[in-house]
Amino acid sequence: MQIPEQVDVVVVGAGPGGSRAAREAASLGLKTVVFEKRQEVGAPVRCGEGLGEAWMRINDIKLDRSWAKQEMHGAVVYSPSGKKIVIPTENKGWIIDRKVFDKQMAIDAGRAGARIFVKSTVYEVIKEGDIVKGVRVRTPYGSFDVEAKVVIAADGVESQTARSAGINTVNNAHEVDSGFQYEMVNIKFEHPDMIHLYFGNEIAPRGYVWIFPKGDDIANVGIGIIGQHEKTAKEFLDAFIEGHPEMFGEAAIVEMNGGCIPVGAPLSKPYMSGLMVIGDAAHMVNPIHGGGMGTSMEAGIIAARTAKKAIDAGDVSEKFLKQFYDEWMEKRGKQLLQVLKVRRFFEKLSDSDLEKLADMVTPELLLDIADGRKAKTFIKIISKAPKIAMLAAKELL
């Protein structure tokens, strides 16, 4: 197996962001190579596996029932005391199978002309001065230096590539959620076409428990909690499952997984000469629900198009590649920063504050707020609870 010595673009990581970036770069005629450190793309899963249909349009992904397991038409939110709020939505979503989806994204990149090497670990970038010129990679075929005009680091939360280039991608321990999940079968639930979210500081401190139905009696049952807690995410989730025998009394576990969810601000400078950082590696994640597939793929497309422009112009300088960041900020980053403010506001609320909000706010408005919209309307409506309203004004405006 011949590893190319010189390419236009090296993509590190074959998650959704990396594969989508590679597909775009190859489609634009760039000589593109993907290095994926795992021997199996997509496994093990580190994801709740929810994907809004809007993201498929934005990222030009054709829906395929091989990975789209169950259509979602809304959410059921449970307040700390168990008050149930059913929120049907017009926008559809899907619970997907990441093992099949990630593989398909890699297949699409390969078909577009990208060369993909699995079980191939990029352990550092090659730099000349402040310019990234390629990567060093260990593969089953030997260790190589690969020169690249542009490197796109899509290597997830661990993000060794950007770190070795000098971009600090370390997650602040208080700005991550610790995630844990079971895939279970033989669950008894109402609304198998809606996602279920359970809130409360006793249930999931700063986070929530989710049940994402995957068709029939199967679901992902997971939890995200604040990243530094004396109890583990697994302990909280096990307690939740034991507390709901009506759903899980007869259920069996068929998979266990987990991970780190960056819920802070995206990196303020995810680029340097010859390098762009996308996806979890750049903390491009929705800080409220922790979703990162859609944003990663979107950033991957922007990075690949920027790479094409830069290579055509013969200018891969930091100044040129900043276009990638500016465009991403305009399209998505600004919204994520507003969502971060909303998360920080909700984090300061007690369980009884949350109950009050559940009584005052319509489900539709709750969704808008969670997406970083309609802060002023929200504050007006909750003015009956002046303390919460003042906090909201301080945090959200």
Place this chain on the structure above:
Amino acid sequence: MIKVDREKCIYCGGCVSVCPVNALTLLETRIDCDAKKCINCGICERFCPVGAIKVIKGGENADS
């Protein structure tokens, strides 16, 4: 220095992402800790979703 309980570890790589001194690496199912870099801060231990990490002060790179 840390000790990773291989029975509990789900190799999610979360510890790698929060390590402030870049002492940890994940390859497939194995977490490695560089004893020269580790500062025994305990951030990874508190982060770990399954409680698989224990800080062992003065210990070797112990991977049970």
